[in-house]
Amino acid sequence: MVIAGREIMRRVCAAAFVLSIITSSAAAADDKPYVMKITLATVNDQLHEFARNYAAAVEKDSGGRIKAQIYPASQLGSTQRQAEGVQFGEIECLVAPPEFLVGIDERFEVLAAPGLVKSIAEGQRLATDPEVSKLMFGLGADKGLHGVALFTVAPSSVVATKPIRRLADFKGKKIRVFASEFQTVAIQRLGATPKPMTLGEVLPALQDNAVDGAVSSITAITTMHYWEAAKYVTETGQPMVFGIAEISKKWYGSLPASLQQIVDKDAAAVSGAIAPSAADFNAKARQTWIDNGGELISLPADDQAAMLNELASVGEDVSKGKPQLNAAYQIVATAAQRAR
Numbered sequence: 001m002v003i004a005g006r007e008i009m010r011r012v013c014a015a016a017f018v019l020s021i022i023t024s025s026a027a028a029a030d031d032k033p034y035v036m037k038i039t040l041a042t043v044n045d046q047l048h049e050f051a052r053n054y055a056a057a058v059e060k061d062s063g064g065r066i067k068a069q070i071y072p073a074s075q076l077g078s079t080q081r082q083a084e085g086v087q088f089g090e091i092e093c094l095v096a097p098p099e100f101l102v103g104i105d106e107r108f109e110v111l112a113a114p115g116l117v118k119s120i121a122e123g124q125r126l127a128t129d130p131e132v133s134k135l136m137f138g139l140g141a142d143k144g145l146h147g148v149a150l151f152t153v154a155p156s157s158v159v160a161t162k163p164i165r166r167l168a169d170f171k172g173k174k175i176r177v178f179a180s181e182f183q184t185v186a187i188q189r190l191g192a193t194p195k196p197m198t199l200g201e202v203l204p205a206l207q208d209n210a211v212d213g214a215v216s217s218i219t220a221i222t223t224m225h226y227w228e229a230a231k232y233v234t235e236t237g238q239p240m241v242f243g244i245a246e247i248s249k250k251w252y253g254s255l256p257a258s259l260q261q262i263v264d265k266d267a268a269a270v271s272g273a274i275a276p277s278a279a280d281f282n283a284k285a286r287q288t289w290i291d292n293g294g295e296l297i298s299l300p301a302d303d304q305a306a307m308l309n310e311l312a313s314v315g316e317d318v319s320k321g322k323p324q325l326n327a328a329y330q331i332v333a334t335a336a337q338r339a340r
Contacts, residue, residue, distance in 0.1 A: 034255060036068045039082045040095040041199040043072040045219035046153045046281050047095045047243045050274050054093075054149075054245070057266040062259055078198045087144035089250030097153070098136060098244040099180035100198075105139045107328040109180040113315030114238040115308060116336040120282070123152035123240040124275045125339035132335045135328055136244060146252045148267035149245035152278050154285075155237040159221045160213030161206060163295065164234040167303040176202050176214035182239070183215060186314050190307070199224070206230050217241045222285040227294045234297045236304075238311060245271070 036058065038051045048070075055068030076082055076091060079100045085091035087104070101108040117123045126132060127150045137147030158164060158175065171191035177183040179196045187194040195211050199220065205211045206229040213230070221233060245267055252260060286296060299307065315333060319326040 031065065033064070034066050034251075034259065036066050036092040036251075037071060037076070038068060038093040038095060039071045039076045039085070039091050041072075041074045041079050041082070041100075042220050042223065044223040045217070045285075046151075046274065046278060048072050049277070049281070050149070050151065050243060050245065050270060051093075051095050053270045053274060054095075054267060057270055058262055061262045061266055066259060066262070074198075074200045078200060080198070083246075086246055086248045087140075089144070089248045092248050092251045094246045095243060096246075097178060097241055098139075098150075099178045099183070101140065101145075101244075101246070102179050102181075104143050104145065106181075106322065106325050107135070107139050108244075109178075109182055110315075110319075110325065110328045110332050111136075111242050112178060112180040112182040112239050113318070113329060113332070114182065114186050114311040115315070116332065117240050117339060118237065120152050120155070120240075120278045122336075122339045123155075123242065124278070126240075126332070126336050127151050127242060127275075128272070129335040129338065131331050135331050140246065141249070144249045146247040146249045147244060148247050148264055149243075149271035151243050151271040151275055153241040153243045154217035154219050154278065154282050155235065156215050156239055156241055157218050157221065158213050158215055158234045158236055159206075159226050159230045160232045160234065161209070161230045162212065163232040163297060164213065165297055165299070167299060167307055173212040174210070176205065176211045176216075178215065181318050182314055185318050186238075186311050187215070189310050189314070202226075203229055217282075218289065219281050219285045222288045225292075227289065227292045231294050232297060233289060233294060234299065236299065236307065238308070 038055055040047050040051055042048055051070050055070055058066045059068050076085060079096050082091060082094050083101055086094045099109040099112045117126055133150060136150050164170060173192045174195050175187050175192045176197045177187055177194045184194040197205060202214045203224060203226060247263060289296060315329050319329040
């Protein structure tokens with residue numbers, strides 16, 4: 001009996017020892033640090049501001065368990081390369097206009113349809129609409145992406161080597177556009193030839209006269225010093241430029257549930273908090289452009305109205321032959337009505 005009791009005690013102690021090892025290992029695994037590389041094509045604009053604030057928030061709220069590193073100005077490659085890195089878990093987070101992800105799912109371009117909103121305030125109401133958020137965050141879920149934030153960046157402008165003062169001045173020009181059929185068709189309707197390019201290709205193309213102008217935001221145009229190649233910015237206001245933050249689903253799945261909650265919660269909080277600064281960002285960028293010898297141009301009222309009328313049906317016309325894209329466009333267009 002004594003021997004049996006000793007054997008039972010030995011086994012109990014052994015089991016407790018093994019359990020303590022397992023528990024310690026689990027705790028250590030739960031406390032291990034996770035690197036979060038945040039990549040983007042721009043620098044010192046609202047996308048970059050989101051990245052900086054997001055990095056600070058997740059580091060603070062995770063108690064340093066998430067170590068954020070920011071790579072602006074396409075340091076990790078073109079936006080396409082960055083997106084692929086996020087898909088395959090080589091990069092943890094991408095911040096970019098959603099239409100640059102059209103190669104992953106064509107519905108990412110739906111917010112590039114012209115005429116959806118006419119102001120930054122309307123754009124932010126559209127970005128935070130629950131139906132729009134549900135749609136946009138779900139895109140790419142089966143291709144390695146986990147959407148966490150959507151916010152307004154700026155109305156579109158066209159930077160050009162020669163001034164575009166009237167609608168007729170678009171005719172015959174080669175204009176860089178985002179990778180979006182909505183933008184391609186819109187530029188064609190204005191009589192210009194669209195040239196899809198990544199941001200890193202634009203300045204050299206302007207300098208070499210490969211393009212006459214480029215669709216972008218005033219914040220990106222300014223921070224990238226486009227005045228070195230082109231002095232004229234025509235503020236068309238269409239379409240609105242948005243930013244989306246996509247997390248690597250592979251990396252997200254490796255996180256403990258507590259850190260997953262922080263990644264999601266902080267993205268929502270930071271994108272909401274950055275929204276009021278959009279107007280200020282754009283005002284400062286406009287002044288910087290002027291201070292560096294650039295010119296800001298507005299189309300005459302009749303030309304602006306004619307442009308909006310010409311572009312009003314682009315969203316419906318582009319999407320009508322594509323059931324999934326059209327369904328997404330209807331969701332966004334309906335939400336845009338609510339945002340006005």
